[in-house]
Amino acid sequence: MSMLHLKLETDPRWATIAEDNIEEILTDHAWCEQKAATNAITIITHNPQYEDMVTDLLELAKEELEHFQMVHEIIKKRGYKLGRERKDHYVNELYKFMNKGGSRLQSMVDRLLFSAMIEARSCERFKLLSNRIKDQELSKFYYDLMVSEAGHYTTFIGFARKYGQHIDVDKRWKELVEFEGELIKSYGKSETIHG
DSSP, rough: TTTTTTTSSOOOOHHHHTTTTTHHHHHHHHHHHHHHHHHHHHHHOOOOTTTHHHHHHHHHHHHHHHHHHHHHHHHHHHHHOOOOOOOOOOHHHHHTSOSSSOOOHHHHHHHHHHHHHHHHHHHHHHHHHHHHOOOOOHHHHHHHHHHHHHHHEEEEHHHHHOTTTSOOOHHHHHHHHHHHHHOOOOOSSSSSSOO
16 A cells, blocks of 8 residues: 555455445445546636646546446446445545635645545555455456556645645645544445445
């Protein structure tokens, strides 16, 4: 996990919980992709002046929607149903870290780092699934997504560093890594992507 700098790795037993609840994990995963696309569009909406970031985040949003579609296809093919959207308690808790009262730039940098963290944790979870579940189709699917999420992580953290020159982005990222490291101790026990 060195590339992602996460403090704490997920307990491998989480993959077993996920595999025992494939329909539930696929529904939760589908909605995670939808939220990721929405998040990218929200960042664009608030920060349209950064042309290169808008360009890259439009691509990213499109990719997340394609992932949503891919998960939905798997759900249909297996005779499952896309259930209702699930609350993502992990993301809601992580959101509390974000600076709500700072400058517009500070808010943007925090939003980008928050997004990078979610991608990093998703990437770590997908890696675990791809390595540990017996279902060959899903194992390959999660491997491919892991590679994609790692790219998204790099995109978000790259723009935070590029436009946050007057903010100590690395210090802020370290604080978020610490915060997430504590937060994730309560997770890894339920059949959701971040659960």
